[in-house]
Amino acid sequence: xxxxxxxxxxxxxxxxxGLLGGSFNPAHGAHRxxxxxxxxxxxxxxxxxxxxxxxxxxxxxxxxxxPARYASARQMARRAPIRVTAIEAELGTRYTIDTxxxxxxxxxxxxxxxxMGTDNLAQFHxxxxxxxxxxxxxxxxxxxPGYDAKAMASPAMAWLHRWRRRHSxxxxxxxxxxxxxxxxxxxxxxxxxxxxxxxxPEWYRRYERTSQHDMLTHRLIAAAAPKAxxx
Numbered sequence: 001x002x003x004x005x006x007x008x009x010x011x012x013x014x015x016x017x018g019l020l021g022g023s024f025n026p027a028h029g030a031h032r033x034x035x036x037x038x039x040x041x042x043x044x045x046x047x048x049x050x051x052x053x054x055x056x057x058x059x060x061x062x063x064x065x066x067p068a069r070y071a072s073a074r075q076m077a078r079r080a081p082i083r084v085t086a087i088e089a090e091l092g093t094r095y096t097i098d099t100x101x102x103x104x105x106x107x108x109x110x111x112x113x114x115x116m117g118t119d120n121l122a123q124f125h126x127x128x129x130x131x132x133x134x135x136x137x138x139x140x141x142x143x144x145p146g147y148d149a150k151a152m153a154s155p156a157m158a159w160l161h162r163w164r165r166r167h168s169x170x171x172x173x174x175x176x177x178x179x180x181x182x183x184x185x186x187x188x189x190x191x192x193x194x195x196x197x198x199x200x201p202e203w204y205r206r207y208e209r210t211s212q213h214d215m216l217t218h219r220l221i222a223a224a225a226p227k228a229x230x231x
Contacts, residue, residue, distance in 0.1 A: 115140050117144040
């Protein structure tokens with residue numbers, strides 16, 4: 001119990017954190033550019049890249065080992081307010097909704113916002129528990145070339161539009177800020193992992209001898225069998 005004259009300090013300010021999930025197969029400059037743009041637009045403290053062990057909506061063929069994908073993300077995120085993690089491999093979560101709930105429990109002093117491109121919004125209705133994701137935390141969508149029309153016409157957008165905010169201010173400022181959706185637009189960046197793999201199918205071999213520790217859990221990133229995750 002506080003003694004006489006004790007004066008409580010101001011409440012700790014929550015750490016505003018963007019979550020960008022994906023295969024990062026490999027990570028590339030568009031991931032970095034989008035993350036920094038969203039950080040500035042939403043006044044986030046930092047962005048976490050959630051490198052998925054696997055992806056149920058993408059074929060396993062052509063998916064590089066997790067350590068290589070993680071290493072490519074670490075290299076791309078260097079000297080930026082981006083923290084790279086493969087925490088899902090440790091949590092053992094199979095779907096995004098389960099990952100987000102566990103992150104909120106594990107890091108209660110952080111306020112999260114889910115980040116995704118219009119390519120993912122177009123198929124968001126196929127994700128397990130996608131409506132529950134919207135209730136867990138605000139969603140910020142970044143426009144991507146060629147996907148806007150599909151995203152705007154998607155079943156998920158038809159449901160989410162009632163919570164769309166025209167401005168990014170205070171998207172995650174309130175304690176109960178979800179559901180909330182904001183769509184952010186900036187100069188298109190056409191770089192893609194698909195094009196990188198087509199030009200260099202064995203890109204991951206550059207990281208075969210790389211051994212790194214997770215920036216969030218500090219555990220060694222070890223190869224694991226791909227699992228259906230991040231959807």
